[in-house]
Amino acid sequence: MSANAMPLDANLHRREIGSVILALENISLAFGGVQALSDISFDVREHEILAIIGPNGAGKSSLLNVINGVYHPQQGTITFKGEKRHQMNPHKVASQGVARTFQNIALFKGMSVLDNLMTGRNLMMKTGILQQALYWGATQREELVHRARVEEIITFLEIESIRKTPVGRLPYGLQKRVELGRALAAEPTMLLLDEPMAGMNVEEKQDMCRFVLDVNEEFGTTIVLIEHDMGVVMDISDRVVVLDYGKKIGDGAPDDVRNNQAVIDAYLGVKH
Protein backbone atom coordinates (compact mmCIF):
# COMPACT_ATOMS: atom_id res chain seq x y z
CA MET A 1 0.00 0.00 0.00
CA SER A 2 1.50 3.27 -1.03
CA ALA A 3 1.26 6.26 1.18
CA ASN A 4 0.88 8.62 -1.73
CA ALA A 5 -2.73 9.19 -0.89
CA MET A 6 -1.79 10.70 2.44
CA PRO A 7 -2.70 14.30 2.97
CA LEU A 8 0.91 15.33 3.36
CA ASP A 9 2.28 18.48 1.98
CA ALA A 10 5.97 18.77 1.24
CA ASN A 11 5.65 22.50 1.79
CA LEU A 12 5.13 21.80 5.45
CA HIS A 13 8.89 21.81 5.88
CA ARG A 14 9.36 25.40 6.76
CA ARG A 15 12.37 25.07 9.05
CA GLU A 16 15.77 26.03 7.73
CA ILE A 17 18.16 23.24 6.96
CA GLY A 18 21.40 24.08 8.73
CA SER A 19 25.02 23.00 8.61
CA VAL A 20 26.42 19.48 8.79
CA ILE A 21 25.78 17.90 12.21
CA LEU A 22 26.95 14.36 11.48
CA ALA A 23 29.50 13.31 8.88
CA LEU A 24 30.38 9.72 8.09
CA GLU A 25 33.59 9.19 6.16
CA ASN A 26 34.65 5.94 4.51
CA ILE A 27 32.87 3.72 6.99
CA SER A 28 33.53 0.00 6.53
CA LEU A 29 32.08 -2.67 8.77
CA ALA A 30 32.51 -6.43 8.54
CA PHE A 31 31.20 -9.31 10.60
CA GLY A 32 33.71 -12.11 10.10
CA GLY A 33 33.73 -12.59 6.34
CA VAL A 34 30.54 -10.66 5.69
CA GLN A 35 31.10 -7.12 4.54
CA ALA A 36 28.07 -5.26 5.92
CA LEU A 37 29.17 -1.77 4.92
CA SER A 38 31.92 -0.75 2.56
CA ASP A 39 33.34 2.69 2.24
CA ILE A 40 30.23 4.68 3.04
CA SER A 41 30.36 8.46 3.31
CA PHE A 42 27.56 10.94 3.71
CA ASP A 43 26.51 13.97 5.74
CA VAL A 44 23.46 14.72 7.79
CA ARG A 45 22.53 18.39 8.12
CA GLU A 46 20.81 20.04 11.00
CA HIS A 47 17.01 20.01 10.99
CA GLU A 48 16.71 17.80 7.94
CA ILE A 49 14.83 14.55 7.49
CA LEU A 50 17.14 12.05 5.86
CA ALA A 51 15.86 8.68 4.71
CA ILE A 52 18.08 5.65 4.26
CA ILE A 53 16.59 3.17 1.84
CA GLY A 54 17.70 -0.02 0.14
CA PRO A 55 16.69 -3.63 -0.36
CA ASN A 56 16.71 -6.07 2.56
CA GLY A 57 20.22 -6.80 3.80
CA ALA A 58 21.63 -3.64 2.22
CA GLY A 59 23.17 -2.58 5.55
CA LYS A 60 20.70 0.09 6.61
CA SER A 61 20.30 -1.03 10.19
CA SER A 62 24.03 -1.68 10.48
CA LEU A 63 24.62 1.90 9.46
CA LEU A 64 22.25 3.17 12.13
CA ASN A 65 23.99 0.95 14.67
CA VAL A 66 27.34 2.44 13.68
CA ILE A 67 26.02 5.96 14.25
CA ASN A 68 24.53 4.87 17.54
CA GLY A 69 27.72 3.14 18.68
CA VAL A 70 26.31 -0.38 18.94
CA TYR A 71 28.60 -1.54 16.12
CA HIS A 72 32.18 -0.41 15.82
CA PRO A 73 33.33 0.00 12.24
CA GLN A 74 36.77 -1.31 11.26
CA GLN A 75 37.49 1.72 9.13
CA GLY A 76 36.35 5.28 8.73
CA THR A 77 35.53 8.20 10.97
CA ILE A 78 32.39 9.70 12.39
CA THR A 79 32.21 13.41 13.07
CA PHE A 80 29.35 14.38 15.32
CA LYS A 81 28.88 17.98 16.43
CA GLY A 82 32.45 18.72 15.36
CA GLU A 83 34.05 15.89 17.27
CA LYS A 84 35.81 13.29 15.13
CA ARG A 85 35.88 9.68 16.27
CA HIS A 86 36.52 6.17 15.00
CA GLN A 87 33.67 4.70 16.95
CA MET A 88 30.83 5.86 19.10
CA ASN A 89 29.67 4.55 22.46
CA PRO A 90 25.92 4.10 23.03
CA HIS A 91 25.83 5.75 26.42
CA LYS A 92 27.92 8.71 25.28
CA VAL A 93 25.97 9.14 22.07
CA ALA A 94 22.75 9.25 24.05
CA SER A 95 24.12 11.88 26.40
CA GLN A 96 25.10 14.01 23.38
CA GLY A 97 21.52 14.14 22.25
CA VAL A 98 20.98 11.20 19.92
CA ALA A 99 17.94 9.04 20.58
CA ARG A 100 16.74 6.07 18.58
CA THR A 101 14.06 3.47 17.99
CA PHE A 102 14.61 -0.11 16.89
CA GLN A 103 13.41 -2.21 14.00
CA ASN A 104 12.14 -4.88 16.37
CA ILE A 105 10.69 -2.73 19.08
CA ALA A 106 12.98 -2.62 22.09
CA LEU A 107 10.77 -1.30 24.83
CA PHE A 108 10.85 -2.32 28.47
CA LYS A 109 7.90 -4.67 28.17
CA GLY A 110 7.16 -5.20 31.82
CA MET A 111 7.05 -1.48 32.59
CA SER A 112 4.18 0.95 32.05
CA VAL A 113 4.12 3.44 29.18
CA LEU A 114 4.83 6.20 31.66
CA ASP A 115 7.85 4.42 33.14
CA ASN A 116 9.19 3.66 29.67
CA LEU A 117 9.03 7.33 28.78
CA MET A 118 10.57 8.31 32.10
CA THR A 119 13.62 6.15 31.37
CA GLY A 120 14.15 8.41 28.36
CA ARG A 121 14.81 11.23 30.81
CA ASN A 122 17.11 9.28 33.09
CA LEU A 123 20.17 11.05 31.72
CA MET A 124 18.78 14.39 32.79
CA MET A 125 18.16 13.37 36.36
CA LYS A 126 20.85 14.72 38.57
CA THR A 127 20.16 13.61 42.12
CA GLY A 128 22.47 10.90 43.46
CA ILE A 129 21.49 7.37 44.29
CA LEU A 130 21.66 7.88 48.06
CA GLN A 131 19.42 10.90 47.81
CA GLN A 132 17.03 8.88 45.69
CA ALA A 133 17.07 6.10 48.24
CA LEU A 134 15.59 8.57 50.71
CA TYR A 135 13.17 9.87 48.04
CA TRP A 136 13.03 13.23 49.60
CA GLY A 137 13.39 16.92 48.71
CA ALA A 138 15.30 17.51 45.50
CA THR A 139 14.60 14.01 44.19
CA GLN A 140 10.88 14.41 44.52
CA ARG A 141 10.88 17.85 42.90
CA GLU A 142 13.03 16.57 40.06
CA GLU A 143 10.70 13.65 39.50
CA LEU A 144 7.76 16.04 39.22
CA VAL A 145 9.48 18.29 36.67
CA HIS A 146 10.33 15.35 34.45
CA ARG A 147 6.93 13.81 34.88
CA ALA A 148 5.41 17.06 33.59
CA ARG A 149 7.55 16.96 30.44
CA VAL A 150 6.68 13.32 29.86
CA GLU A 151 3.00 14.18 30.13
CA GLU A 152 3.46 16.74 27.36
CA ILE A 153 4.95 14.05 25.13
CA ILE A 154 2.09 11.71 26.00
CA THR A 155 -0.36 14.38 24.92
CA PHE A 156 1.64 15.10 21.78
CA LEU A 157 1.55 11.43 20.75
CA GLU A 158 -2.08 11.04 21.78
CA ILE A 159 -1.46 8.11 24.09
CA GLU A 160 -3.09 9.53 27.22
CA SER A 161 -5.42 6.61 27.69
CA ILE A 162 -2.66 3.99 27.93
CA ARG A 163 -0.17 5.76 30.12
CA LYS A 164 -0.40 3.21 32.93
CA THR A 165 -0.63 0.12 30.74
CA PRO A 166 2.32 -2.28 30.68
CA VAL A 167 3.85 -1.92 27.25
CA GLY A 168 3.87 -5.66 26.54
CA ARG A 169 0.08 -5.65 26.39
CA LEU A 170 -0.23 -2.96 23.73
CA PRO A 171 -0.82 -3.67 20.05
CA TYR A 172 2.15 -3.34 17.72
CA GLY A 173 1.30 0.08 16.28
CA LEU A 174 0.96 1.65 19.69
CA GLN A 175 4.20 0.08 20.86
CA LYS A 176 5.97 1.75 17.96
CA ARG A 177 4.44 5.03 19.06
CA VAL A 178 5.54 4.52 22.66
CA GLU A 179 9.05 3.79 21.47
CA LEU A 180 9.06 7.08 19.60
CA GLY A 181 7.82 8.69 22.79
CA ARG A 182 10.69 7.27 24.81
CA ALA A 183 13.16 8.60 22.26
CA LEU A 184 11.46 12.03 22.33
CA ALA A 185 11.49 12.11 26.11
CA ALA A 186 15.25 12.57 25.93
CA GLU A 187 14.67 15.80 23.94
CA PRO A 188 17.21 14.70 21.34
CA THR A 189 18.82 16.91 18.73
CA MET A 190 18.99 13.91 16.43
CA LEU A 191 16.54 11.07 16.16
CA LEU A 192 17.36 7.73 14.52
CA LEU A 193 14.27 5.80 13.49
CA ASP A 194 14.68 2.22 12.29
CA GLU A 195 11.61 1.39 10.20
CA PRO A 196 9.16 3.40 12.28
CA MET A 197 6.25 2.40 10.06
CA ALA A 198 7.00 -1.24 9.37
CA GLY A 199 4.02 -3.52 9.80
CA MET A 200 1.53 -0.68 10.25
CA ASN A 201 -1.76 -0.16 8.50
CA VAL A 202 -2.43 2.97 6.46
CA GLU A 203 -4.04 4.87 9.28
CA GLU A 204 -1.23 4.11 11.70
CA LYS A 205 1.30 5.10 9.04
CA GLN A 206 -0.42 8.42 8.52
CA ASP A 207 -0.33 9.08 12.26
CA MET A 208 3.35 8.18 12.45
CA CYS A 209 4.20 10.41 9.45
CA ARG A 210 2.40 13.26 11.11
CA PHE A 211 4.33 12.75 14.35
CA VAL A 212 7.67 12.59 12.55
CA LEU A 213 6.95 15.77 10.62
CA ASP A 214 5.63 17.55 13.71
CA VAL A 215 8.69 16.62 15.74
CA ASN A 216 10.94 17.86 12.99
CA GLU A 217 9.04 21.08 12.59
CA GLU A 218 8.22 21.98 16.19
CA PHE A 219 11.46 20.95 17.86
CA GLY A 220 13.81 21.24 14.89
CA THR A 221 14.99 17.69 15.53
CA THR A 222 17.24 16.21 12.88
CA ILE A 223 15.79 12.89 11.79
CA VAL A 224 17.49 9.94 10.14
CA LEU A 225 15.05 7.20 9.27
CA ILE A 226 15.07 3.86 7.56
CA GLU A 227 11.89 3.08 5.69
CA HIS A 228 10.66 0.66 3.06
CA ASP A 229 7.47 2.43 2.07
CA MET A 230 8.59 4.52 -0.91
CA GLY A 231 5.48 6.67 -0.74
CA VAL A 232 6.34 7.70 2.79
CA VAL A 233 9.99 8.24 1.98
CA MET A 234 9.29 10.44 -1.02
CA ASP A 235 6.70 12.44 0.89
CA ILE A 236 8.44 13.28 4.11
CA SER A 237 12.18 13.25 3.50
CA ASP A 238 14.38 16.11 2.41
CA ARG A 239 17.12 13.82 1.23
CA VAL A 240 17.51 10.12 0.51
CA VAL A 241 20.56 7.89 0.79
CA VAL A 242 20.34 4.58 -1.05
CA LEU A 243 22.32 1.49 -0.02
CA ASP A 244 22.72 -1.80 -1.82
CA TYR A 245 24.97 -4.68 -0.71
CA GLY A 246 26.64 -2.38 1.82
CA LYS A 247 27.55 0.26 -0.74
CA LYS A 248 26.07 3.68 -1.25
CA ILE A 249 24.53 3.86 -4.70
CA GLY A 250 22.55 7.05 -4.44
CA ASP A 251 22.31 10.27 -2.42
CA GLY A 252 20.14 13.28 -3.15
CA ALA A 253 16.68 14.81 -3.16
CA PRO A 254 13.81 12.31 -3.41
CA ASP A 255 13.13 13.16 -7.05
CA ASP A 256 16.77 12.75 -8.13
CA VAL A 257 16.99 9.41 -6.39
CA ARG A 258 13.76 8.23 -7.96
CA ASN A 259 15.23 8.73 -11.41
CA ASN A 260 18.68 7.35 -10.59
CA GLN A 261 19.36 4.31 -12.83
CA ALA A 262 21.49 2.48 -10.24
CA VAL A 263 18.67 2.78 -7.72
CA ILE A 264 16.07 1.52 -10.14
CA ASP A 265 18.30 -1.44 -10.97
CA ALA A 266 18.82 -2.27 -7.34
CA TYR A 267 15.12 -2.32 -6.65
CA LEU A 268 13.85 -3.93 -9.82
CA GLY A 269 16.82 -6.17 -10.51
CA VAL A 270 18.86 -6.03 -13.65
CA LYS A 271 19.97 -8.55 -16.25
CA HIS A 272 23.65 -9.36 -16.04
Add this chain to the structure above:
Amino acid sequence: MKWLGAISAELKVGPFIEVVLGGLMAGVLYSLVALGFVLIYKASGVFNFAQGAMVLLAALAFARFSEVMPMPVAFLLAALLMVGAAFAIERLVLRHLVNQDGIILFLATFGITYFIEGLGPQLFGDNIYRIDLGMPKEPRIILESMFEGGILINLEDFIAAGIAAALVTFLAIFFQKTATGRALRAVADDHQAAQSVGIPLNRIWVIVWSVSGFVALVAGMIWGSKLGVQFSLVLIALKAIPVVILGGFTSVPGAIVGGLIIGVGEKIAEVYLGPIIGGGIENWFAYVLALAFLLFRPEGLFGERHIDRV
Protein backbone atom coordinates in the same frame (compact mmCIF):
# COMPACT_ATOMS: atom_id res chain seq x y z
CA MET B 1 -11.36 -17.50 76.38
CA LYS B 2 -11.73 -20.59 78.45
CA TRP B 3 -13.45 -22.56 75.70
CA LEU B 4 -10.65 -21.69 73.31
CA GLY B 5 -8.17 -23.05 75.78
CA ALA B 6 -10.22 -26.21 76.10
CA ILE B 7 -10.32 -26.76 72.35
CA SER B 8 -6.67 -26.01 71.94
CA ALA B 9 -5.77 -28.48 74.62
CA GLU B 10 -7.78 -31.05 72.70
CA LEU B 11 -6.31 -30.35 69.25
CA LYS B 12 -2.94 -29.26 70.51
CA VAL B 13 -3.30 -25.88 68.82
CA GLY B 14 -0.61 -24.44 71.02
CA PRO B 15 2.17 -26.70 69.75
CA PHE B 16 0.90 -26.30 66.21
CA ILE B 17 1.17 -22.51 66.41
CA GLU B 18 4.61 -22.97 67.85
CA VAL B 19 5.66 -25.06 64.88
CA VAL B 20 4.19 -22.55 62.42
CA LEU B 21 5.90 -19.64 64.15
CA GLY B 22 9.21 -21.48 64.15
CA GLY B 23 8.74 -22.14 60.46
CA LEU B 24 7.91 -18.52 59.72
CA MET B 25 11.06 -17.37 61.45
CA ALA B 26 13.27 -19.77 59.54
CA GLY B 27 11.37 -18.70 56.43
CA VAL B 28 12.24 -15.04 56.97
CA LEU B 29 15.88 -15.96 56.79
CA TYR B 30 15.41 -17.95 53.59
CA SER B 31 13.55 -14.93 52.22
CA LEU B 32 16.45 -12.65 52.96
CA VAL B 33 18.84 -14.78 50.95
CA ALA B 34 16.27 -15.25 48.19
CA LEU B 35 15.85 -11.49 48.03
CA GLY B 36 19.46 -11.17 46.93
CA PHE B 37 18.82 -13.61 44.08
CA VAL B 38 15.68 -11.80 42.98
CA LEU B 39 17.29 -8.35 43.04
CA ILE B 40 20.08 -9.34 40.70
CA TYR B 41 17.78 -11.35 38.49
CA LYS B 42 15.31 -8.47 38.22
CA ALA B 43 17.95 -5.93 37.46
CA SER B 44 20.24 -7.82 35.14
CA GLY B 45 18.53 -11.04 34.15
CA VAL B 46 21.39 -12.96 35.72
CA PHE B 47 20.67 -15.86 38.01
CA ASN B 48 23.40 -15.21 40.54
CA PHE B 49 24.57 -18.50 41.90
CA ALA B 50 27.14 -16.62 43.99
CA GLN B 51 24.56 -15.13 46.34
CA GLY B 52 25.26 -17.82 48.96
CA ALA B 53 28.98 -17.22 48.74
CA MET B 54 28.34 -13.50 49.14
CA VAL B 55 26.38 -14.18 52.33
CA LEU B 56 29.36 -16.14 53.64
CA LEU B 57 31.86 -13.46 52.66
CA ALA B 58 29.79 -10.68 54.22
CA ALA B 59 29.17 -12.61 57.42
CA LEU B 60 32.83 -13.60 57.76
CA ALA B 61 33.94 -10.02 57.22
CA PHE B 62 31.47 -8.67 59.75
CA ALA B 63 32.31 -11.34 62.35
CA ARG B 64 36.05 -10.75 62.11
CA PHE B 65 35.80 -6.95 61.94
CA SER B 66 33.52 -6.81 64.96
CA GLU B 67 36.13 -8.68 67.00
CA VAL B 68 38.42 -5.68 66.86
CA MET B 69 36.14 -2.69 66.45
CA PRO B 70 32.72 -1.41 67.47
CA MET B 71 29.83 -3.05 65.72
CA PRO B 72 28.60 -0.09 63.62
CA VAL B 73 32.10 0.44 62.22
CA ALA B 74 32.39 -3.25 61.44
CA PHE B 75 29.03 -3.08 59.69
CA LEU B 76 30.11 -0.12 57.57
CA LEU B 77 33.41 -1.74 56.68
CA ALA B 78 31.71 -5.00 55.71
CA ALA B 79 29.22 -3.05 53.59
CA LEU B 80 32.10 -1.26 51.89
CA LEU B 81 33.76 -4.59 51.24
CA MET B 82 30.61 -5.79 49.47
CA VAL B 83 30.51 -2.62 47.37
CA GLY B 84 34.16 -3.25 46.49
CA ALA B 85 33.28 -6.81 45.53
CA ALA B 86 30.49 -5.47 43.31
CA PHE B 87 32.96 -3.16 41.54
CA ALA B 88 35.42 -6.00 41.05
CA ILE B 89 32.76 -8.37 39.71
CA GLU B 90 31.53 -5.77 37.25
CA ARG B 91 35.01 -4.79 36.12
CA LEU B 92 36.50 -8.27 35.86
CA VAL B 93 33.54 -10.40 34.82
CA LEU B 94 30.29 -8.74 33.75
CA ARG B 95 31.75 -5.95 31.63
CA HIS B 96 33.15 -8.51 29.24
CA LEU B 97 29.86 -10.31 28.90
CA VAL B 98 27.50 -7.50 27.84
CA ASN B 99 24.69 -8.70 25.57
CA GLN B 100 25.57 -12.36 26.11
CA ASP B 101 23.03 -15.09 26.80
CA GLY B 102 21.68 -15.58 30.30
CA ILE B 103 23.25 -19.02 30.56
CA ILE B 104 26.73 -17.60 29.98
CA LEU B 105 26.29 -15.03 32.71
CA PHE B 106 24.88 -17.75 34.96
CA LEU B 107 27.95 -19.91 34.48
CA ALA B 108 30.15 -16.91 35.12
CA THR B 109 28.52 -16.61 38.55
CA PHE B 110 29.59 -20.22 39.23
CA GLY B 111 33.14 -19.06 38.77
CA ILE B 112 32.51 -16.14 41.09
CA THR B 113 31.02 -18.53 43.67
CA TYR B 114 34.07 -20.78 43.84
CA PHE B 115 36.38 -17.81 43.87
CA ILE B 116 34.61 -16.17 46.81
CA GLU B 117 34.30 -19.47 48.66
CA GLY B 118 38.05 -19.73 48.48
CA LEU B 119 38.83 -16.10 49.07
CA GLY B 120 36.57 -15.55 52.10
CA PRO B 121 38.16 -18.15 54.40
CA GLN B 122 41.59 -17.22 53.01
CA LEU B 123 41.14 -13.63 54.12
CA PHE B 124 39.20 -14.13 57.31
CA GLY B 125 40.04 -17.65 58.51
CA ASP B 126 38.03 -20.85 58.34
CA ASN B 127 36.90 -21.43 61.91
CA ILE B 128 33.45 -20.93 63.26
CA TYR B 129 33.01 -17.33 64.34
CA ARG B 130 30.42 -15.84 66.59
CA ILE B 131 28.35 -12.80 65.81
CA ASP B 132 26.72 -11.26 68.84
CA LEU B 133 24.28 -8.57 67.82
CA GLY B 134 23.14 -8.14 71.41
CA MET B 135 19.69 -9.43 70.59
CA PRO B 136 17.88 -11.19 73.43
CA LYS B 137 18.42 -14.90 72.98
CA GLU B 138 16.41 -16.43 75.78
CA PRO B 139 13.13 -17.94 74.65
CA ARG B 140 9.90 -16.61 76.08
CA ILE B 141 6.57 -18.14 76.74
CA ILE B 142 3.58 -16.08 75.70
CA LEU B 143 -0.20 -16.45 75.70
CA GLU B 144 -0.05 -18.75 78.66
CA SER B 145 -3.63 -17.90 79.57
CA MET B 146 -4.92 -19.05 76.17
CA PHE B 147 -3.05 -22.28 75.65
CA GLU B 148 -1.93 -24.86 78.05
CA GLY B 149 1.77 -24.40 78.52
CA GLY B 150 1.73 -21.25 76.40
CA ILE B 151 3.69 -20.75 73.20
CA LEU B 152 7.44 -20.77 73.18
CA ILE B 153 8.93 -18.01 71.05
CA ASN B 154 12.30 -16.54 70.43
CA LEU B 155 12.50 -12.77 70.60
CA GLU B 156 15.57 -12.76 68.39
CA ASP B 157 13.52 -14.24 65.58
CA PHE B 158 10.95 -11.49 65.86
CA ILE B 159 13.58 -8.79 65.62
CA ALA B 160 15.07 -10.53 62.58
CA ALA B 161 11.66 -10.61 60.96
CA GLY B 162 11.23 -6.90 61.64
CA ILE B 163 14.59 -6.10 60.05
CA ALA B 164 13.73 -8.19 57.00
CA ALA B 165 10.36 -6.49 56.62
CA ALA B 166 11.93 -3.02 56.82
CA LEU B 167 14.55 -3.94 54.24
CA VAL B 168 11.99 -5.32 51.83
CA THR B 169 9.71 -2.29 52.12
CA PHE B 170 12.61 0.02 51.47
CA LEU B 171 13.75 -1.93 48.41
CA ALA B 172 10.25 -2.15 46.97
CA ILE B 173 9.82 1.63 47.16
CA PHE B 174 13.28 2.24 45.79
CA PHE B 175 12.59 0.02 42.77
CA GLN B 176 9.20 1.52 42.01
CA LYS B 177 9.65 5.19 42.70
CA THR B 178 13.13 6.40 41.87
CA ALA B 179 14.99 7.08 38.65
CA THR B 180 17.68 4.58 39.59
CA GLY B 181 15.05 1.94 40.33
CA ARG B 182 13.53 2.60 36.93
CA ALA B 183 16.92 2.30 35.29
CA LEU B 184 17.48 -1.01 37.07
CA ARG B 185 14.21 -2.39 35.79
CA ALA B 186 14.97 -1.08 32.32
CA VAL B 187 18.33 -2.85 32.20
CA ALA B 188 16.67 -6.06 33.34
CA ASP B 189 14.18 -5.80 30.53
CA ASP B 190 16.44 -5.03 27.57
CA HIS B 191 20.17 -4.28 27.61
CA GLN B 192 20.28 -2.72 24.19
CA ALA B 193 17.27 -0.49 24.63
CA ALA B 194 18.60 0.63 27.99
CA GLN B 195 21.89 1.62 26.41
CA SER B 196 20.09 3.54 23.69
CA VAL B 197 18.39 5.79 26.21
CA GLY B 198 21.76 6.39 27.79
CA ILE B 199 21.54 4.19 30.86
CA PRO B 200 25.11 3.20 31.71
CA LEU B 201 25.00 -0.58 32.06
CA ASN B 202 28.23 -0.76 34.02
CA ARG B 203 27.09 1.59 36.72
CA ILE B 204 23.73 -0.11 37.05
CA TRP B 205 25.43 -3.45 37.51
CA VAL B 206 27.68 -2.08 40.22
CA ILE B 207 24.66 -0.63 41.99
CA VAL B 208 22.60 -3.79 41.85
CA TRP B 209 25.46 -6.04 42.97
CA SER B 210 26.19 -3.62 45.79
CA VAL B 211 22.57 -3.66 46.92
CA SER B 212 22.43 -7.43 46.85
CA GLY B 213 25.78 -7.50 48.62
CA PHE B 214 24.18 -5.35 51.31
CA VAL B 215 21.22 -7.72 51.54
CA ALA B 216 23.71 -10.60 51.80
CA LEU B 217 25.39 -8.79 54.67
CA VAL B 218 22.13 -8.40 56.58
CA ALA B 219 21.20 -12.03 55.91
CA GLY B 220 24.67 -13.20 56.89
CA MET B 221 24.59 -11.24 60.15
CA ILE B 222 21.25 -12.68 61.20
CA TRP B 223 22.10 -16.26 60.18
CA GLY B 224 25.48 -15.84 61.79
CA SER B 225 24.06 -14.66 65.07
CA LYS B 226 21.76 -17.70 65.14
CA LEU B 227 24.13 -20.41 63.99
CA GLY B 228 27.61 -18.92 64.02
CA VAL B 229 29.50 -17.94 60.89
CA GLN B 230 30.83 -21.01 59.14
CA PHE B 231 31.25 -22.46 55.71
CA SER B 232 27.88 -24.24 55.88
CA LEU B 233 26.18 -20.85 55.39
CA VAL B 234 26.77 -21.49 51.70
CA LEU B 235 24.64 -24.61 51.90
CA ILE B 236 21.83 -22.87 53.74
CA ALA B 237 21.83 -20.32 50.98
CA LEU B 238 21.08 -23.11 48.52
CA LYS B 239 17.66 -23.35 50.19
CA ALA B 240 16.95 -19.98 48.65
CA ILE B 241 16.80 -21.59 45.21
CA PRO B 242 13.55 -23.48 45.87
CA VAL B 243 12.29 -20.28 47.47
CA VAL B 244 12.72 -18.26 44.30
CA ILE B 245 11.30 -21.05 42.17
CA LEU B 246 8.24 -21.00 44.39
CA GLY B 247 7.87 -17.24 44.57
CA GLY B 248 8.94 -16.35 41.05
CA PHE B 249 12.34 -15.08 39.96
CA THR B 250 11.16 -11.56 39.28
CA SER B 251 9.11 -10.85 42.36
CA VAL B 252 10.30 -9.29 45.59
CA PRO B 253 7.04 -10.18 47.40
CA GLY B 254 7.41 -13.65 45.89
CA ALA B 255 10.78 -14.09 47.59
CA ILE B 256 9.20 -13.21 50.90
CA VAL B 257 6.09 -15.36 50.60
CA GLY B 258 8.08 -18.21 49.06
CA GLY B 259 10.51 -18.14 51.96
CA LEU B 260 7.70 -18.20 54.50
CA ILE B 261 5.89 -21.06 52.76
CA ILE B 262 9.03 -23.16 52.59
CA GLY B 263 9.98 -22.35 56.16
CA VAL B 264 6.56 -23.28 57.52
CA GLY B 265 6.09 -26.20 55.14
CA GLU B 266 9.27 -27.97 56.07
CA LYS B 267 8.71 -27.51 59.81
CA ILE B 268 5.17 -28.86 59.62
CA ALA B 269 6.30 -31.76 57.46
CA GLU B 270 9.12 -32.53 59.86
CA VAL B 271 6.95 -32.48 62.95
CA TYR B 272 3.78 -34.11 61.68
CA LEU B 273 4.96 -36.34 58.83
CA GLY B 274 8.33 -37.08 60.34
CA PRO B 275 7.14 -39.74 62.79
CA ILE B 276 5.28 -41.53 59.99
CA ILE B 277 7.81 -41.66 57.17
CA GLY B 278 10.99 -41.16 59.11
CA GLY B 279 12.85 -37.97 59.93
CA GLY B 280 15.12 -35.73 57.92
CA ILE B 281 12.23 -34.31 55.90
CA GLU B 282 13.52 -30.79 56.47
CA ASN B 283 16.47 -31.56 54.24
CA TRP B 284 14.56 -32.38 51.10
CA PHE B 285 11.05 -30.98 51.55
CA ALA B 286 11.84 -27.60 50.02
CA TYR B 287 13.22 -29.14 46.85
CA VAL B 288 10.25 -31.44 46.36
CA LEU B 289 7.91 -28.49 46.80
CA ALA B 290 9.91 -26.54 44.22
CA LEU B 291 9.74 -29.49 41.84
CA ALA B 292 5.97 -29.59 42.17
CA PHE B 293 5.83 -25.90 41.37
CA LEU B 294 8.01 -26.34 38.31
CA LEU B 295 5.52 -28.91 37.06
CA PHE B 296 2.35 -26.94 37.64
CA ARG B 297 3.29 -23.28 37.83
CA PRO B 298 6.76 -22.77 36.39
CA GLU B 299 6.65 -18.99 36.66
CA GLY B 300 6.16 -19.25 40.42
CA LEU B 301 3.47 -17.70 42.57
CA PHE B 302 4.20 -14.09 41.68
CA GLY B 303 6.42 -14.34 38.62
CA GLU B 304 5.58 -12.71 35.34
CA ARG B 305 3.88 -15.06 33.01
CA HIS B 306 5.44 -14.96 29.59
CA ILE B 307 3.11 -15.23 26.67
CA ASP B 308 4.99 -15.00 23.42
CA ARG B 309 3.43 -13.91 20.21
CA VAL B 310 3.66 -16.60 17.60
